[in-house]
Amino acid sequence: MVVIMKPGFTPEQLESAIRAMEEGGVKVMVSKGDETTILGAEGNAAGIDQEKVSLLPGVDRVMRVTEPYKKANRKYHPAGTVIGLGNGAAVGGERLAVIAGPCSVESESQIVGVAQAVQAAGAAALRGGAYKPRTSPYAFQGMGTDGIKLLQEARQVTGLPIVTEIMSTDNVEMFEMCVDVIQVGARNMQNFDLLKQLGKTTKPILLKRGLSSTIEEWLMSAEYIMAGGNDQVILCERGIRTFETFTRNTLDLSAVLAVKQLSHLPVVVDPSHACGKAWMVERMSMAALAAGADGLIVEVHNDPKNALCDGAQSITPADFDHLMDRLRPLAACLGRTL
Secondary structure, three states: OEEEEOOOOOHHHHHHHHHHHHOOOOEEEEEEOOOOEEEEEEOOHHHOOHHHHHOOOOEEEEEOOOOOOOOOEOOOOOOOOOEEEEOOEEEOOOEOEEEEEOOEOOOHHHHHHHHHHHHHHOOOEEEOEOOOOOOOOOOOOOOOHHHHHHHHHHHHHHOOOEEEEEOOHHHHHHHHHHOOEEEEOHHHOOOHHHHHHHOOOOOOEEEEOOOOOOHHHHHHHHHHHHHOOOOOEEEEEOOEOOOOOOOOOEOOOHHHHHHHHHEOOOEEEOHHHHHOOHHHHHHHHHHHHHOOOOEEEEEEOOOHHHOOOOHHHOEOHHHHHHHHHHHHHHHHHOOOEO
16 A cells, blocks of 8 residues: 655644554555655555545545555655665666676686776676576586675776675675675575575665566565665566577566566666677667666676687677767667766
């Protein structure tokens, strides 16, 4: 249930509405926008006398919310949320955010060199995997803590916030201290123990959609994090598993539109993992922004042919520079900046 207050309500009227809702056995979250103030019921709202609340002075109307996600729901928070990435960068506002870097951190020269290149091209943040979930146990699993240290070094050189994937609840404390944005990969989207722990952190969480997850399941995973106290969730569409085998996954751009209608959380698109083919990244990036995405996460490697992970979907720094040049006029056409 949400209660929408009338313009010009008094503090006493607001308190009265909150008290009436709490008497129904729920917690109340208050969302204050530029023009509208909304009271959202957390928990089972069946005990609230909807008619009584609707007649209170200062109350405009009362709406029942059927979706199981509350904190992530746009009905509770009509204005889009803007989430800081660090060092002045943000995602969700007028300015589009492009996060770029290699799938895996491989060496000091590789990650620092790529960081400098994507920074020069206009990237908002640096991505790089230190811990890698791989289908094969024999594939490169990442550099672990050494990779985190190299990402920190790249951040020190460039000033770019760093984004990297977490695999285990054992690493939550270390990630909280060392990285700027914690990424939850598609395979861990429904690792509820991990999501609960991340709800206790203070860092933004980039939550990738699961391989075969519905939009509601995706938003419910965001709800797990937000219910724990961390409202800084960035959603990432990275393609879903379908019957098609030409691309690595099927990029679901309709999900961007759907989520923007259902939720106030910002949405970015990962065209690299969605397609699995470097030559598709530019056009799919443009399509993602046209569909309303708030940003992109793009894999960039200095030597894709010899990459230890996902070289086929990685573009070169020169290609990334060209991509950013293509995206700037598109952003302007969309009424946004890059």
